[in-house]
Amino acid sequence: MRQLIKDNQIISDTWTILTKEECAETIPAGNVLVPVKVWLANHEALVNRQDIGIWFEGDDEPEKIGAELTRFPVIAVNFPKFADGRGYSIARLIKERYQFTGELRAIGDVLRDQLYFLQRCGFNSFQVRADRIDESAIESFKDFSTVYQAAADETPALFHKR
Amino acid sequence: MYKYDEHDQTIVNERVRQFKGQTDRYLKGELSDEEFLALRLQNGLYIQRLAPMLRIAVPYGMLNSTQVRKLAELCRKYDKGYAHFTTRQNVQFNWPKLEDVPSILSELASVEMHAIQTSGNCIRNTTTDQFAGAIADEVTDPRPYCEIIRQWSTFHPEFAFLPRKFKIAVNSVPNNDRAATLVHDIGVQLVKDANGNVSYDIYAGGGLGRTPMVASLIRKQLPELDLLTYLEAILRVYNRYGRRDNKYKARIKILVKAMTPEVFAAKVDEEWAHIKASSNRLTSAEISRVKAFFVDPAYETLDNNPAELTAALANNKAFSRWYERNTDTHKKPGYRLVTLTMKKLGTPPGDVSDRQLEAIAELADQYSFGEVRVTHNQNVVLADVKQSDLFALWEKAYEQGFATPVLGMLTDIICCPGGDYCSLANAKSIPVAEQIQAKFDDLDYVYDIGELELNISGCMNACGHHHVGHIGILGVDKKGAEFYQVSLGGSSGKIAGHTDTDIGKILGPSFARADMPEVIEKLITVYTENRTEEELFIDTYRRIGIDPFKERVYAPAH
Numbered sequence A: 001m002r003q004l005i006k007d008n009q010i011i012s013d014t015w016t017i018l019t020k021e022e023c024a025e026t027i028p029a030g031n032v033l034v035p036v037k038v039w040l041a042n043h044e045a046l047v048n049r050q051d052i053g054i055w056f057e058g059d060d061e062p063e064k065i066g067a068e069l070t071r072f073p074v075i076a077v078n079f080p081k082f083a084d085g086r087g088y089s090i091a092r093l094i095k096e097r098y099q100f101t102g103e104l105r106a107i108g109d110v111l112r113d114q115l116y117f118l119q120r121c122g123f124n125s126f127q128v129r130a131d132r133i134d135e136s137a138i139e140s141f142k143d144f145s146t147v148y149q150a151a152a153d154e155t156p157a158l159f160h161k162r
Numbered sequence B: 001m002y003k004y005d006e007h008d009q010t011i012v013n014e015r016v017r018q019f020k021g022q023t024d025r026y027l028k029g030e031l032s033d034e035e036f037l038a039l040r041l042q043n044g045l046y047i048q049r050l051a052p053m054l055r056i057a058v059p060y061g062m063l064n065s066t067q068v069r070k071l072a073e074l075c076r077k078y079d080k081g082y083a084h085f086t087t088r089q090n091v092q093f094n095w096p097k098l099e100d101v102p103s104i105l106s107e108l109a110s111v112e113m114h115a116i117q118t119s120g121n122c123i124r125n126t127t128t129d130q131f132a133g134a135i136a137d138e139v140t141d142p143r144p145y146c147e148i149i150r151q152w153s154t155f156h157p158e159f160a161f162l163p164r165k166f167k168i169a170v171n172s173v174p175n176n177d178r179a180a181t182l183v184h185d186i187g188v189q190l191v192k193d194a195n196g197n198v199s200y201d202i203y204a205g206g207g208l209g210r211t212p213m214v215a216s217l218i219r220k221q222l223p224e225l226d227l228l229t230y231l232e233a234i235l236r237v238y239n240r241y242g243r244r245d246n247k248y249k250a251r252i253k254i255l256v257k258a259m260t261p262e263v264f265a266a267k268v269d270e271e272w273a274h275i276k277a278s279s280n281r282l283t284s285a286e287i288s289r290v291k292a293f294f295v296d297p298a299y300e301t302l303d304n305n306p307a308e309l310t311a312a313l314a315n316n317k318a319f320s321r322w323y324e325r326n327t328d329t330h331k332k333p334g335y336r337l338v339t340l341t342m343k344k345l346g347t348p349p350g351d352v353s354d355r356q357l358e359a360i361a362e363l364a365d366q367y368s369f370g371e372v373r374v375t376h377n378q379n380v381v382l383a384d385v386k387q388s389d390l391f392a393l394w395e396k397a398y399e400q401g402f403a404t405p406v407l408g409m410l411t412d413i414i415c416c417p418g419g420d421y422c423s424l425a426n427a428k429s430i431p432v433a434e435q436i437q438a439k440f441d442d443l444d445y446v447y448d449i450g451e452l453e454l455n456i457s458g459c460m461n462a463c464g465h466h467h468v469g470h471i472g473i474l475g476v477d478k479k480g481a482e483f484y485q486v487s488l489g490g491s492s493g494k495i496a497g498h499t500d501t502d503i504g505k506i507l508g509p510s511f512a513r514a515d516m517p518e519v520i521e522k523l524i525t526v527y528t529e530n531r532t533e534e535e536l537f538i539d540t541y542r543r544i545g546i547d548p549f550k551e552r553v554y555a556p557a558h
């Protein structure tokens, strides 16, 4: 089973991420994450299932799902390339505007050196590339002990303390 | 000047440690080239044509003499003994070794300096007027606001991977825009509202590069405490909707244009409504805290035009020429703003040796409260010089080659590093600047021509701001050979009425390097033949248009 960093620990992943193609016929039972576009297109059929989460592409808009976001146990955001930073904004919206409290997971090209920023934007789970996942990656959550600005991690802006 | 407290110092120290770890992992082969690229770029480290290039942040151009001495020491120790002032009010080392970079950063941290976000697709150094705080006509000192923006943008977790680099400039003078704010991704113009409170007019979507554009006003009189939350809303809209499929279309200017400024502004407002009251909303206490670092130095009570000065002006032509050109009116009687030019014939614009850096530090300590400012014209300003000291300062500056009295004139060229240093270049730019400086070495002639901005970039990235030069020169590649395209009528001008920032028009087919001095000479001749008494080059151009210039330059030889 695939490994995952969640809440500062390496654990085994119990969720399966489905692509759009894999959702074409039926959506299997069990913990699955489906693309946002699939969720929106099959809303009626899926709305009563509790074993479903969703995953965002960079062009998906949290606004389209709105308050219903809080119903999911897991929401993932995909980083097709680490240099594509749209997911950081998407995460903050999910977390701050829509008050999502479940597992918010970064997937795709997720590398150790992005973890610190990802965490500040509200992610608490990280599907680090399989060849790069180890205990030392967890160290990077401690890269900085002070930050200037407020984000999704509830640290207030530094100036309030000065 | 801003001084670090324990928080600022901790952040910079932790960055040094983090980057050292990343470099170690890279050198051990645990990070791929591509992964390391994104990390080193966030730290101002490029691998250039000849060697790595390290860009060091000089927030809004301010340096104290200790920092200048440290730069001198570092370029002696780790580089070839010189540094380069960029057109972004930063400093570059052109030859450091990759394995030395962590040590360089740690030495910089010891004098409250860093290389954070000096490159990469993130929020870059905020720039402002090099005369800030020392002139009478500003709304308020812009530097505290720049520092506030610097802190907010430093390691902003949401905006480390934007579609493209992002530059913010702040201006505080109503009718003069020395910071060229309207060709920035965001331009912040400090204004007073009807009740006399500080507020901001926010412009977005300006920029140079391949598709030059002047920024649009998207918010009038934003209240003082709302600066950061509003900037955050702009950045969020850009981060989500800016194009990522084509790097030439990825700047915010393309998004603002595609959406139209009105729709873009509405989208920002919508976003802002949600985050207006967040923890990032400024407090008056924070603004006062930062402002306290930018109070006046211990000025003496003096009169203008002391006897020493008037005598020296009367007796020494070279000095009076320099005084006219390279010094400016100060807000305090008895003081002057002095610009030291880094544009001596025979050295690339903006290049300074370790000894010259030490000389600058010395002059700053002796004559200007130990502080200097780097300008986007690649010069250095001593902001608070006593008029009675000017002659002595001039003599010393002259010896160092800092007193070429051409400020704002044809030979005060803005020039990017170009093909000599930069791997993105289409053509060399420094030799063109040198050829032009050599052609126009007669000072009387340069004076007769009057103020004229000539800007050179080695490629479309426009680091030399060629689009806003009265004469702009752009290096282009024509079937593998270096050619130069000339544009006329650009201006980084004034903000009033929003009209004086202009993008230059292309003159016509490009020229070989050897022809450039003659081309420039022809352009100047058209001007001198057509000008009226009071017209500068740009005025004549605006009156007579591009055609007479075109005809002269492209006329078949007899």
Ligand code: SF4
Pocket (backbone or CB within 6 Å): B416, B417, B418, B419, B422, B423, B424, B425, B426, B457, B458, B459, B460, B461, B462, B463, B464
């Ligand atoms: S304009 Fe082009 S050549 Fe000049 S420094 Fe910038 S990227 Fe390099």
